[in-house]
């Protein structure tokens with residue numbers, strides 16, 4: 001493991017980051033003054049104590065959002081866009097410091113944190129441009145007796161809930177379109193990584209976002225603050241990114257209010273390498289699809305299907321690349337893989353690998369936690385993983401690549417689809433006809449063809465089946481925050 005160098009800017013940075021609840025444009029303590037510790041997963045050290053919101057604080061945040069909803073909806077679209085544009089610029093200007101903050105609380109290597117800041121900022125730039133393109137239509141009714149006017153309005157106060165794995169990008173992907181559309185928000189980041197969201201709220205305030213439009217609360221008990229919000233008749237939408245289990249629960253809770261919902265949930269991505277694939281590209285793509293964020297990504301390749309004729313070569317090269325990765329504190333020089341987010345997640349990954357090994361899988365590299373402080377797990381490649389192994393069925397969320405082989409196209413499509421999830425798939429082949437044919441039959445919301453990354457602010461991100469519904473980014477992203485209204489106008 002790489003030696004840990006404490007970053008010189010760390011302490012000064014942590015002193016500057018807000019740690020309160022952000023409600024109605026003010027940073028406040030939680031009711032009763034409770035706090036909650038935020039930990040560095042690479043060392044176990046407490047980085048900050050943040051306000052631990054109560055249900056009363058949650059309702060105060062919604063009160064603040066409701067109080068300014070009407071006014072915010074009237075705010076000129078150009079000005080809403082300009083706020084996002086200024087925030088985009090500040091994110092880029094302060095990339096180094098924000099990357100370090102994210103690395104400290106989440107664990108990812110600094111190089112990846114920098115990539116995430118750029119990706120996150122792009123959502124603000126994209127939606128700054130979308131803010132002025134919200135339109136409707138005008139038509140004459142088919143019977144000629146009236147005119148039809150269709151317009152789009154902000155849906156109203158939104159509840160935004162984000163996970164810990166991409167603390168900044170999952171935030172901007174929701175906040176960006178909500179601001180552009182004219183919605184107010186209560187946002188709840190994951191308790192492990194709230195500091196990035198607090199920094200984002202601070203940036204938006206300085207970019208000119210009026211008080212009350214965005215309210216941010218974190219809590220040691222997510223359900224206690226989310227339940228009163230999601231069941232409140234004033235809330236008009238929930239946008240959630242996280243596990244399928246919690247997504248399902250939130251849809252049930254919101255059903256009483258028939259709450260509009262967007263659900264970006266778990267994945268179990270197949271990564272298919274055909275016999276004619278460019279193996280250099282396939283290995284490169286596999287490293288990206290598997291190891292982005294140390295495997296803690298909903299888009300992570302979970303199941304590798306490699307054609308029998310190239311499986312030995314592909315697996316050998318993948319194991320070499322995985323075995324060479326430098327594991328360490330994300331802020332240390334040269335680190336390529338950071339820790340997992342916490343001990344529970346590491347234990348889950350270890351249990352999946354142990355189960356596969358007990359069922360006869362061969363471990364080509366890794367296969368064990370890394371000794372020392374922090375929640376590290378060695379990058380792992382498994383071969384000959386038998387059907388029924390849990391690692392093929394559950395979302396791994398860690399640096400583990402199980403490889404299986406195939407010989408027949410229809411068979412591999414059926415095996416790739418044999419999962420409750422349908423977020424993303426990857427296909428490597430030089431035959432474009434085959435890629436398109438296979439892609440049409442894969443049950444997925446997104447497909448990477450000869451590339452191991454699909455995320456792009458200009459594209460609609462989202463899944464099918466138990467990976468959820470709704471899309472973030474692209475031209476579709478803003479629609480999730482708009483309601484359609486139609487006027488029937490009598491001919492005069």
Ligand code: NAP
Nearest residue numbers: 162163164189190191222223226242243246264265266298
């Ligand atoms: P999680 O446990 O579902 O948590 C996600 C968010 O929900 C966190 O803010 C969490 O708060 C909150 N939460 C937890 N229990 C809740 C409850 N009972 N009521 C209301 N909110 C609750 O997921 P995670 O472990 O953070 O993230 C990993 C999962 O997210 C994976 O399944 C991954 O695939 C998925 N993900 C999906 C996408 C996508 O776009 N499809 C992107 C990234 C991640 P606390 O953490 O504070 O408890």
